[in-house]
Amino acid sequence: MTEKEIILKRLAIIKHLYMIGLEQSKQVETVAAFSILSFHDSIEMFLKLLAEKKNVKSEKFSFLDYWTKIPTLTLKESMRNLNARRVNIKHKGILPSKTDIELSRVNTTDFFNQNVIEHFKIEFGSISLIDLVSYKKVKEHLKISQESLNSDNIENSIENAALAFDVLLYSYEENKIGNNRYSPFFFGKDLSFNSAFSMGIEDRKMSQFVDKVKDSLEAMQKAIKVMSLGIDYKRFVKFNLLTPHIIKTMEGNHIAQIYGEKKWTKENCQYCIDFVIDSSLKLQEFDFDIEEIVTLKWKLEK
Template identity: 25%
Template sequence: MNARLPPRPPVSDLPATIRRQPQLGEFDINTRPITPETMQRLAFIRLLAQQGMEQSRLPDPLAAGSILTFHDAVEFFLILASEHLGISVPDRGQFVARYYDNIHPDKAGPGGVDLAGRIGIRRLTDQRNSFKHTAALPVAGAITQARSDVTQFFEDNTPRVFGLPFDGINMTDLVPQPHTRHKLTEAESEDTKGNRTAAMAWLVEAFDELLAASTAPDHWRGTPFSFGPDLFHQLSEGHVARVLRQPPEQDRHMPVRGASTLAKEYVQLRESVVALQRGARLTALGIDYSEYWRFHALTPTVHRPFNSHSPRRIATPPGYAPDDEEFTFCLRFVISAALRIAEVMTHRRPPSWQG
């Protein structure tokens, strides 16, 4: 049941990923070609900015950390912008003036860019310095203002410097696993066409594939991330009760309905073990369980048939309609999980004497 949604309206914060190339003449600037390395760094900047957006919505005082994340994302962007434009920026001096003045065409010449949002970034820098150097926690209003300033900064300046919209930066380029990257690309494509449910289903498949690949045993040894084998062909509670039920000449001292009671306890225990197994796997891989739980709550259930030629089935609750922020969160969650799993997997190799 792939629900079709109308075109997405603009949102106040960073929009969800849209794979789109700017049209000729859309941005009236002279931009240099973007190298794959630059695009990858832009993808990291966008991922960092989205992490800041999510941090900024946490309850106080946890939201305070978003100020540092926002400033890091802006600073990385300005460094990359100066390198991309071939402009030398001095190491010393006031942060905002150092970049805004030296990148400006008045000083850099025709290859320079008049960056937007100077006042907002100065405001963010003041908040960051106060927080970092004097431990002054930013108030809720300051965090909301910073979120707005950073959103406007990226939306205005990415086209000016790089010739593409900020929401056109494809974060899936960061994902090292090719199959996962393909599924994320499919998710973005479906979401762009308005098929939000289908897009979310692709995200489920991408994450499940990541988790399965990272917990499968090696040819030489089991993995420390599996915590036991997967329980596939599970008997229903009724089937278990029939297996346990005694013949007619059963002991008269057996408890009444003992088989059905024991079957229920067994199924409940099995379900607990399966849930604990997944939690242990996520924890061992370094994936935040609370983020996983939100991802699980926001995504549909995807049933994969044993026959690979049969279509998958997508089950959703009544009224299922995740918004832009929820899709963006789920996309970022899978990307972050892919990067974390790739890091962990570097340690999962056979000992030197077996290689």
């Protein structure tokens, strides 16, 4: 990995922490208060990275020392206030007001927009968290999705976001198949090919009943799986309403099927991309290979 790639990856981590703060700041007031800690931590990580880049020794720096040693940094007074709010929360137990939270969000966003381009010659908004995703196929779909969104190909963008999420669930389970030949996140067999038509049912009422049961079971399987993996189900509901239905063919390919009209705006597309990235990072926090835990008898038999 080149120095440029390392810097971009570290900037992506900083942006991820900033995005956590952004999400927290939109929650109820008691939760939103802690966004100030995330904002402060993301800025401090940026300052450490910048000091390394400029070969400035920063081991004994206080937060505001960076502005003295690196005079080209902007928004010193805004950051002084952010630091004071952080001290109030962490060391005094004083929660900020809604206005303080809003100011912290705006000031942090302005800080990154001004200083990332100034010192690293890259737009903060262009830094992609996709590079933090470790699942290869998921990353491929996400890159296509983001590139399609950037070129205003909304349909292709949303389809690839949907495919990325479906592949993510498959990728996470793939190396967790135990001796019963199922993953611990198995909640029933795939019913994609069990429609009334494929089963040759001609009676109209029976056909409708079979398809309704199939659809209900598929929805429950997906919901239980999402929640068992620790993915935010309320955010998933919005994602699921926006994205096409994904089916898996007999050959193992994932195909998007669109039902009904969707309000596919750029904002909704970006939401879907961000949701898949966030879900990927959550799963990466705790991943394991089943072979690290048990001896697989079915593999020994081959």
